[in-house]
Amino acid sequence: MKKTIITVVGKDCVGIIAKVCTYLANNRVNILDISQTIVQEYFNMMMIVDANEALKSFDVLVTELEQIGDEIGVKIRCQHEDIFNKMHRI
Amino acid sequence: MINIFEVNETNKMIEQEKLDVRTITLGISLLDCCDSDLDVMNRKIYDKITTMAKDLVSTGNDIEKLYGIPIVNKRISVTPIALVGGQACKCPEDFVTIAKTLDEAAKASHVNFIGGYSALVSKGMTRADENLIRSIPTALACTERVCSSVNVGSTKTGIDMDAVKLMGEIVKATAEATKEKDSLGCAKLVVFCNAPDDNPFMAGAFHGVTEGDAVINVGVSGPGVVKTALEAVRGKSFEELCETVKKTAFKVTRVGQLVAKEASSRLNIPFGIVDLSLAPTPAVGDSVAEILEEMGLESVGAPGTTAALALLNDQVKKGGVMASSYVGGLSGAFIPVSEDQGMIDAVNRGALTLEKLEAMTCVCSVGLDMIAIPGDTPATTIAGIIADEAAIGMINQKTTAVRLIPVIGKGVGETVEFGGLLGYAPIQTVNPFGCEDFVNRGGRIPAPIHSFKN
Numbered sequence: 001m002k003k004t005i006i007t008v009v010g011k012d013c014v015g016i017i018a019k020v021c022t023y024l025a026n027n028r029v030n031i032l033d034i035s036q037t038i039v040q041e042y043f044n045m046m047m048i049v050d051a052n053e054a055l056k057s058f059d060v061l062v063t064e065l066e067q068i069g070d071e072i073g074v075k076i077r078c079q080h081e082d083i084f085n086k087m088h089r090i
Numbered sequence: 091m092i093n094i095f096e097v098n099e100t101n102k103m104i105e106q107e108k109l110d111v112r113t114i115t116l117g118i119s120l121l122d123c124c125d126s127d128l129d130v131m132n133r134k135i136y137d138k139i140t141t142m143a144k145d146l147v148s149t150g151n152d153i154e155k156l157y158g159i160p161i162v163n164k165r166i167s168v169t170p171i172a173l174v175g176g177q178a179c180k181c182p183e184d185f186v187t188i189a190k191t192l193d194e195a196a197k198a199s200h201v202n203f204i205g206g207y208s209a210l211v212s213k214g215m216t217r218a219d220e221n222l223i224r225s226i227p228t229a230l231a232c233t234e235r236v237c238s239s240v241n242v243g244s245t246k247t248g249i250d251m252d253a254v255k256l257m258g259e260i261v262k263a264t265a266e267a268t269k270e271k272d273s274l275g276c277a278k279l280v281v282f283c284n285a286p287d288d289n290p291f292m293a294g295a296f297h298g299v300t301e302g303d304a305v306i307n308v309g310v311s312g313p314g315v316v317k318t319a320l321e322a323v324r325g326k327s328f329e330e331l332c333e334t335v336k337k338t339a340f341k342v343t344r345v346g347q348l349v350a351k352e353a354s355s356r357l358n359i360p361f362g363i364v365d366l367s368l369a370p371t372p373a374v375g376d377s378v379a380e381i382l383e384e385m386g387l388e389s390v391g392a393p394g395t396t397a398a399l400a401l402l403n404d405q406v407k408k409g410g411v412m413a414s415s416y417v418g419g420l421s422g423a424f425i426p427v428s429e430d431q432g433m434i435d436a437v438n439r440g441a442l443t444l445e446k447l448e449a450m451t452c453v454c455s456v457g458l459d460m461i462a463i464p465g466d467t468p469a470t471t472i473a474g475i476i477a478d479e480a481a482i483g484m485i486n487q488k489t490t491a492v493r494l495i496p497v498i499g500k501g502v503g504e505t506v507e508f509g510g511l512l513g514y515a516p517i518q519t520v521n522p523f524g525c526e527d528f529v530n531r532g533g534r535i536p537a538p539i540h541s542f543k544n
Contacts, residue, residue, distance in 0.1 A: 005097055035094045046094040059155040077101060079158035081092060086344040088096040 003032065003081045004051045004058075006065065010074025012043040020047070020076065023068055027055045043074065048081070101158075107314035108376045109342065110160040111349045112369045114150050115205075115290035117297035117305040117362065118142050120169040128178040132191040135174070139166060139195035139204075142304055142359075147200040149356045153349055161349065162311075162511075166196060167295035168206035176218030182225035189229035189236050196235040203278075205295035207238040210285070213247040213534065215256075223253070226260050230275035231267035237278045237293035241285040243480040245487045248537040249283065254480065255529050257281050258473025262496055265465065269498035272506045276495040277428075277460065281476050283483030283490045288363050289419040294456070294491060305362035306354045307419060310346035310410075311369045312338075314376045316402075320384045331385065332405045339366065339409030347414040365419030366410035367455060368402070370430035372513035378402075378423050379432025390432060391442030399423060400453035420489055422455030428495075428508060428515035429460055437516050444475075444518055452482050457491035462506045462515040465498035472496065474525035477535075485538055 008020060017036075024031060029051045036045040054061060062078045069076030103109035123134035143166055150164040168174075171188055179185045189207055196204040207229060209219040226238050240257055243249035261276055268275035280294040287298020290307035297305070319338040323330045346364040354361035370378045379390040382398045403422045411417050425447065427433045436442035444461065451457045457479050463472075476492045483490030497506045500517055507514040 005092065007097055007101060009098075009101075033091075037094070044094070044098070046097050048091075059152065062155050062158075077158050080156045082348055083157040083159060083345060084092045084097055084100055086348045087100055087341045088092065 001050060001052060004049050005079050005081050005084060006047040006049055007077045008043065008045040008069070008074050010043055010069070012038055012041055013072065016043060016072060016074060017045065019068060019072060020065070023065065024049060027061065029054050029061070103312075103315045104159055107312075107318045108373060109312050109315050109345070110162050111308060111346055112311040113163040113165050113290050113309040114146070114161055114349065114353050115165045115167055115295055115307045115309065116143055116146050116357075116359065117167045117288070117301055117307060119297055119301065119303050120174045121299070124174055124177050126177050128184055128187060131175065131178045132187055135188065136191050136195050139168070139192070140198050143199040143201065145357060149353060153352050153356070156352070157348065159345060159349070163202055165201050165290070165292060165295065166199065166204045167290070167297045168192070168204065169297050169299065170206060170208035170210055172209035172216070172219045172222040173299065175222065176216065179218060179221055182221050182228070185222045185225035186229050186232065189225070189233050192236050193233035201235070203235050203237050203292045205237040205239065205292050206297055207236050208240060208296045210241045211250050211253045212241050212244040213250055215250070215253055220256075223256055223260055226279060227263040227267040227275065230264050230278050237295065239280040239282055239285065239294045239296060241282040242476065243283040243484050243535070245284055245484050246537060246541050249477065249480045249484055249535040251477065251529070251534050252532055254477050255470070255473045257476055258469040258529065261472050261494060262469040265496045265498050272508065273465070273495050273497045274508055277493065277508055277512050279493065281492045283480035284488060286419055286489055290365050291367060291369065291420060293493065301362070302360060304359045306350060306357065306359050307362040307365065308346050308350035308353070309365040309367055309369065309419065310342050312342040313368045313370050313378050313381055315342055316368065317375070317377070317381045317384050320381060328401070332401065335402060335405035336409035339406040340413045343410035343413035361416070363416045363418030364410070364414040366406055366414070366417055366421040367419070368406055368423040370424060370426065371511055372429055372431055374431055377430045377432035378425055379430050379436055383432065389439060389441035390436040391446050395446065396449050396453055399425070399450050403454040420455040424456060424459060425450055425454060426460035428462065428513040429511060430513070434513070434515060437518060444520060448478065448482070451479060451490055452486060456489055457493070459491065459493045460495070460512065460515060461493070462495045462497050462517045463520050464501045464517055465496050466501070467496050467520050468524065468526070470526040470529045471520060471524065473529045477529065481535070487540070
């Protein structure tokens with residue numbers, strides 16, 4: 001199963017996780033793992049998700065998550081896991 | 091399992107350190123487009139390119155979205171046109187029609203450059219080669235996206251000095267033909283020694299005759315990533331310096347390999363090579379010069395520059411080779427002047443001369459690249475510079491190249507602006523002493539002794 005990595009970085013505020021998770025649930029994207037830290041008031045979250053059954057195509061998910069990020073003032077990226085696997089694993 | 095720190099490191103490289111895939115270049119063989127009728131041949135060329143490349147740009151954009159990594163350029167390289175057009179083209183004007191066809195095909199395929207308006211004349215010129223070379227000034231002046239290259243020498247054959255002399259004149263004529271645009275035509279013309287068949291980078295890309303029908307070659311980048319990595323080892327020994335460059339180059343190249351394989355499978359075209367070059371852009375923080383300065387040079391051009399560059403080039407290869415299944419092309423650090431803000435600054439502060447740049451080309455790819463010189467530089471002097479650079483390549487068994495821009499109407503102290511990735515450049519001093527009698531001798535320089543290995 002190919003996984004997708006979603007990262008959210010930006011100034012912390014109420015409802016970031018809720019907003020992202022609601023969007024993912026509505027689009028049938030399953031969350032497998034979440035890790036999150038706050039460094040100097042900056043919110044930093046990584047989600048590992050399964051988007052294979054998603055209702056929308058990958059590029060639409062990327063664009064819409066970006067838009068949600070813009071609305072709440074954080075940067076949301078959605079990337080195929082392979083770019084990280086290739087770079088950090090031999 | 092991937093952790094948040096690794097993910098953040100990768101995304102920091104992309105967002106802050108300008109990590110990108112510089113180009114996906116689709117090589118297309120045009121050998122099956124040869125025809126004795128010029129119009130028929132042009133139509134075949136247009137049809138083949140637009141058919142093969144119809145999904146290139148959209149696929150590149152999809153991969154960009156999938157991995158979240160910018161793929162800056164999607165380009166096409168074709169078989170050297172002197173070989174393709176030899177049958178149909180009887181004069182330079184005939185070749186210009188092919189240049190126009192290539193330009194139209196590039197526009198229809200939405201690629202920003204198409205390379206391969208080329209001739210390989212390392213030992214001698216056929217009539218077709220000479221006609222193509224003589225058509226270059228007009229071809230580059232009347233097209234927008236066509237790039238041209240001429241290979242004038244190799245370690246195996248020596249240097250064709252007749253071609254070198256002719257190229258001195260052609261560079262000058264190209265500058266003249268595009269003088270309203272600050273001689274921009276010369277930025278799309280490269281003179282090579284030991285040109286590789288699978289180079290994905292413009293302006294010197296062409297699809298060599300040793301290649302298959304079509305191939306995907308990818309060029310990576312990442313000077314900013316190397317520079318940032320080196321900030322963490324300031325003052326440390328060369329061992330740590332080298333290890334850091336190597337590890338960083340590995341990571342950067344792995345991204346190139348990933349993108350190349352994905353593009354190859356989506357387009358159903360074989361994967362050729364990843365080119366391990368560190369390619370700078372005029373953007374701040376995307377500079378090879380800054381890497382050298384981070385190593386401890388007050389300015390690029392200072393004593394120690396050649397050693398620093400040699401080290402950088404070697405470590406990039408050592409790290410990159412393991413990251414990719416096939417490595418090729420130019421694979422080395424590029425040191426263009428106009429495309430690298432650090433180089434531009436070094437020239438402006440008087441630290442970097444043409445002669446030092448020549449020394450630097452002995453230890454890196456590719457050569458004297460994107461250097462603006464006074465418009466009144468004699469053609470024979472340009473030929474002399476080409477001969478010097480070709481000799482470095484021939485003797486050291488490496489690729490060297492010359493991309494000089496004699497800016498018509500401008501002199502030392504003035505600046506020329508090309509725009510976009512081509513950047514801007516201060517016009518540099520050229521040694522005023524002539525080499526006319528040397529260049530005008532005619533004939534060729536024999537192959538060097540170490541070419542006789544059989």
